[in-house]
Amino acid sequence: SPARVSSVWSTTATAPRFATAPHYRVFKHMMALWFASVLVLLVLLVLVMVNSYRLPELGQPLEYISSENVLSLPRSLVRRLSASTSTRSPDLMVKLPIVNPVPDPLTQRPVLTPVPDPLTQKPVLTPVPDLLTQPPALTSVPSVATHLPTLTPILDPLSQPPPLTLVPDALTRPARTVATTRFATSANRLPAQWYQINDTTVGLDEQTISRRNVVKQMMKHSWDNYVRYAWGKNELRPVSKRGHSGSIFGSASLGATIMDGLDTLYIMGLMDEFKQGRDWIADNYSLDQLSVDLSVFETNIRFVGGLLTCFALTGDVMFRDKAEHTAQKLLPAFQTQTGIPNALINTKTGSSKNYGWASGGASILSEFGTLSLEFGYLSDVTGNSVYRDKVDHIRQVIKGLEKPRGLYPNYLNPKTGKWGQHHMSMGALGDSFFEYLLKEWLRSGREDQEARQMYDEAMQAIMTHMLRTSAGGLMYFSDLKFDRLEHKMDHLACFSGGLLALGAHTLQSPQSARYMEVAEGITNTCHESYDRTATKLGPESFRFTEVVEAKAIRTADKYYILRPEVIESLVTLHI
Incomplete structure (x- = not known):
């Protein structure tokens, strides 16, 4: 409730x-x-x-x-x-972890070793011998100079002309026999080449002899410093005085300066220096273990060509064998769909490739077209026709292609066998192809009429479509790109004056007078490209505009790298 x-x-x-x-x-x-x-x-x-x-x-x-x-x-x-x-089963018991007793760190302290009293126990000092009475023994270090080739002072050519060794029977041109459309030599005889080295002072006045001696001294100066600072490297950097082995030879030390300069040493009569280089090649030069990409073109003209020249001058079979060793390493580059070789070869793996910048990976006219002299001569002196067959095939491929306006473009695709970009030049990328056509005709004893015909047809097309004359009367070869003229000329193209003069000298034909006229005009223009600079050294390339003639305009063209083309043309024009 x-x-x-x-x-x-x-x-x-x-x-x-x-x-x-x-x-x-x-x-x-x-x-x-x-x-x-x-x-x-x-x-x-x-x-x-x-x-x-x-x-x-x-x-x-x-x-x-x-x-x-x-x-x-x-x-x-x-x-x-x-x-x-x-x-638990016995196997499980075995798998149980074993517990081991661990000492108690609080009861078992580490034993401390007493440190000696520095005041009572001084360290023992080892007496040092008196340097005035007991100088320390010095271990002799081998002198660097002992590892360098002996440098012999140059002889005065006026009083002591160096002895010249002639190859037996070198003054007699060996008989030649024709094999199909190519040329071979009789058994055990060298091909017909210029082996004789005349006395360089006969019939010359003292001023000319003195000038030659200056050139000879320059050669010896360059050689001696290369030996001292860069022996075995590809080249000498004169400012830093160090060897350099980069760029076109893939950082390999192959003695490129030795290969390039050895025949010149022989011709100049610098026999001690020649022997230095000859011995280095015999003992050190090999491509067997080299795993770098080499330029097929550069390796051919400098190494195969240099070695074969020394063989032609001396008859020393070591040079021939080294040249064949080098050419053998280049052969895998020819294994393409068309037989047109790639630009780069790894001599260890045999793999080859082209430059990516060259019209999408094309082969370059001045490279695959500049093999015939060396490969043809190598077949002559070895009896192995494989080298000649390679370059003969290249000629047949390019001969069968249609030429725009009769001109040869600078790029050819080795896979398709078709021309790349229509860029024609008498300078870089084209130059030496035309040179080798004429010189292959000469090397054959003027019997290779196919080479001479291809040369004449190419020169006619170039003079028709690419030869121009400036307002000031300077003759020059312009580049032709996609049917448009580029009014500039490379220093490399200055060789064409000598090339045309050589063609005029060696074959009296209706074209000879025109060849000589253009040769003189081109050589004069190249001389002007030197004479119009402050240093009197010619630029890498020069241009022609309404206000400028035979001068470098762009900074990229204003350099000089010891190119020989102008001097080559002057010499050939006046022989």
């Missing part, structure tokens, strides 16, 4: 009336007991966790906890654990 409820929840001075009921006291004791039990269990759980997961000593992994640190468990728990482990 409302009165009952009100009496139950009415308050007294200390507690509700319900708290004094008997059932409440029972409930109170039960709750106290439950809280006490929970508290005890929590305490036990904390103790077990703390002792069970007690960290090992510093630096010890958990599986190697010291047995001294393991919590002492109740016997009943130990018995249960023992019973459970005894039921």
Whole structure:
């Protein structure tokens, strides 16, 4: 009833009336007991966790906890654990980790070794010999000079002309026999070449002899410094006085200066220097273990050509054998769909490729067209026709192609056998192809009429479409790119004056007079390109505009790198 409820929840001075009921006291004791039990269990759980997961000593992994640190468990728990482990199979027992006792670092301190008192125990000093009375023995170091070839002072050509060694029967041109459309030599005889070196002073005045001696001194100066600072390297850097073997020969030290200069040493009569170079080639030159990309063109003209020239001059078969060794390494470059060789060859792996910048990976006219002299001559002196066959095939491929306006573009795709960009030039990328046509005709004893015909037709087309005369009367060969003339001329194209003069000298024909006229005009223009500079040295290329003639305009053209084309033309024009 409302009165009952009100009496139950009415308050007294200390507690509700319900708290004094008997059932409440029972409930109170039960709750106290439950809280006490929970508290005890929590305490036990904390103790077990703390002792069970007690960290090992510093630096010890958990599986190697010291047995001294393991919590002492109740016997009943130990018995249960023992019973459970005894039921494991033997193989599982073997796999259990072995717990090794670890020394307590707090009870076993490391033994400290006392440090000697520096005040009472001074270090023992080893007496040094008196340098004034007992100088130390010096170990002699081999002199660098002992490893360099001996340098012999140049002889005065006026008083002591160097002896010249002539190849036996060198003055007699050996008989030749014609094999199909090409040319071979009779047995055991060298091909018909110019072997004789005349006395360089006969019939000359003293001024001419003196000038020749200056040139000879320049050659010896260059050679001696190459020997001193860069022996065996490809070239000498004269400012830093260090050897350099980079660029076209793939950083390999192949003695390119030796290869290039050896025939000149022989012709000049510098026989001691010639022997230095000859011995280096015999002992050191090889391409067997060389794993770099070499330029097929440069390696042919400088190495194969240089070695064969020395063989032609001396008859020394070492030069011939080294030339064939080199040519053999170049042959894999010809393994293309058309037989037109690639530009670069790895002589160790035999892999070859073209320059990416060359009209999308095309072969270059002045490179694959400048192999016939060396490869043809090598077949003559070795009896191995494989070299001549390679260059004959190249000629037949390009002869069968249609020429735009009768001109030869600078690029040919070795995969498709088609011309690349229609860029024609008498300078870079084209030049020596035309030179080799004429000289292959001459090397054949003027019997290779196919080469001479190709040369004449090419010159007629070039003079018709690319020859121009400036407002000031200077004759020059411009480049032709996609039917547009570029009115500039490379220093490289200055060889064409000598080439045309050589063609005029060697064949009296209706074209000879025109050849000589153009030869004189081109050579005069190239002379002007030198004479119109402050240094009197010609630029790498020069241009023709309405206000400028035979001068370099761009900074990229204003340099001189010892190119020989102008001097070559002057010499050939006036022989």
